Amino acid sequence: MCGTVYNVWVKALGWQYNSSDSTVVSLTSAPCLPREVEAKVDCNSDGAAVVSWNATYGAANFSLTAIVSGSPQTLCATQQNRCNVTGLSCGETYNLSFTASNTQCSLTAQMHANLTTRPCPPQRVAVDLQCGSHTAVLSWEERSDVEFYVARAIKTSGGEVKTCNSTGSTCPFASLDCGETYNFTVTAHSQGCRSQASTTVFIQTEPCTPRQLVVDATCDQGALVSWSPSPGAETYHVVAMGVNGQVHTCNTTSSNCSISELRCGQKYTVFVTASHKNCSSEASENATLNTGPCQPDGLSVTFHCKNQSAQLSWTPRDNAVDYYGCAQAGNGHMLYCHSRNPTCTIQDLECGTLYNFSVRASDGTCNSSFSDPVQSGAAPCPPDTVKVKLMPMQTEIQVLRFSWTEVTYRDTEYILKLTGRLLGDSQAQFDLSSYWTSTTYFEIPLPCGSAYSATVESRKAASTSNPSVPLNDTTAPCPPSGVAYSGNSSLATVSWNTSMFATTFRVYDNSVKPKAQLCRTAGLSCSLTNITSTNIVITAGNTAGESEATRVPIVVTNRRRRDLSVQRPKNGGLSAPVLDVKQTMSTVILVEWSQIDTASHYSLKIRKQGSSSEPEEITVYGESTILTDLSPNSIYCIRVSARNSATSGPESEPVCVQIGEDLPQ
Known part of the structure; x- marks a missing residue:
């Protein structure tokens, strides 16, 4: 039996007698091995454990061995039933062998107990900051002998410790404060023990928002x-x-x-x-x-010599609340104006002085640079007002006396300029001017029926002003042309062609002094009754005056008035046409008459008054004809009669027309 001390002696036995006992010798059997072995790891220190076992018999000495790095290594030797083991590696499991010995023998056997030390501190610890999310992820090298890990984070400035448990190799930390430095550690846990803390790693979180x-x-x-x-x-x-x-x-x-x-x-x-x-x-x-406003642009300057001021205008600028205009003379003298709108007026300027005008914008704090300068004011101002006085028309020429206000500085000269058209004809234009004069008036003759635009410019030294405000008007109209008289002394109609720019026409009895007005009309004909004078004239007029008088051609006939609409001759049934004469140009007239049934053609007789020649007779197929190449300043009387192959009808009442003067070429 193990662990037992035996006393041994020897006795010789004979057939009859036995010998006495020999000297007693003690014999101890091999020690007993323990049956109850307990290994407790010290979780507070690396490489330490306590192994204990139950009491055994026959053993004087005990030793624990384990395989370390491939070789057996004695962990401890003792004569007690427990052993403090040190120097073990962390995170290792040891298979223990137990040796019991006494003076007689030694007995070694593997124990049914393993020793697992506490986990090693995690290695390869790193922390990664997730920018923009206030999150950091702690990572380490994972070991298979670890049950779980506990990570910790704490600000260097102190405060709450953040923890995170993981069974893997990472652990996230969310809601980290901005602008802080955090220290991170991790411990490994297994079989109720935890490792020492890992190496500390730290990060600085993302900066706080400014x-x-x-x-x-x-x-x-x-x-x-x-x-x-x-x-x-x-x-x-x-x-x-x-x-x-x-x-x-x-x-x-x-x-x-x-x-x-x-x-x-x-x-x-x-x-x-x-x-x-x-x-x-x-x-x-x-x-x-x-930002401050930009330099204004689009600057324009209107100089007003009448009140010695200049109006500045420009394009508005964004962010501008005030504008400052400036006028700088050559001697450095400066004048200013202020406005909250894109226009202002500078006062107390001197006409004829050259100024550099500019403007700057302000937002109340900052001013822009001055705009590009605009030069103005060197030339004198034109006269403020131009007037005209109209003289009576003579030989179809009207003298216009223009006058204007004097410009308020010395040694100023003026020039009058006229442009216009004759009789409204765009092909008959004129461009006239006076000479430079120091007087404030000038007379210029213009033909009747002229439309004109008059301006006056002033000059001082070598500088000339802009033209004054144009004065637009017309002269008195020319005498009406195509004047015709039809009827008798009891009732007659005077008709005429229109005259350019005429607004009224007047018919006078020119046989009395002063001549007596018989009618006034804006139309182109006038009816007269009980006519006792053959000296009748007509004029055309407008606000510029009256034209010269044109004599109305009157033909007095002693024949009894006939009813042309019903008169028919006894032979052939042809009646007298009703004649109408219109003057279309100065020496051209249009002759028309009423159509006569059964007439195949007409005979037109033209007689020039004062001529001894026989009337000119023309055969016309139709009811109208145009007579050309008539003599100016002559009176022509015209008759027409209807004809066919069988007979000739009576002549119409004569119509006389005065041909006006031929227009200049």
């Missing part, structure tokens, strides 16, 4: 942008974005930055982001920047 953004425009098309410093920021990036997509930026390590070369008159949206290594914060709240 706050309290302030944008101050500078007056050189730039802006100074400032903000409160952001925790965790190393650099800042400022962006100014225009409404048309243009982008301006600046970078800095401080809490302010200047942006330059912005466009004038623009609205910009400004924001800033903070950065640290590869992470940037969210953009700050937007701020609005309105």
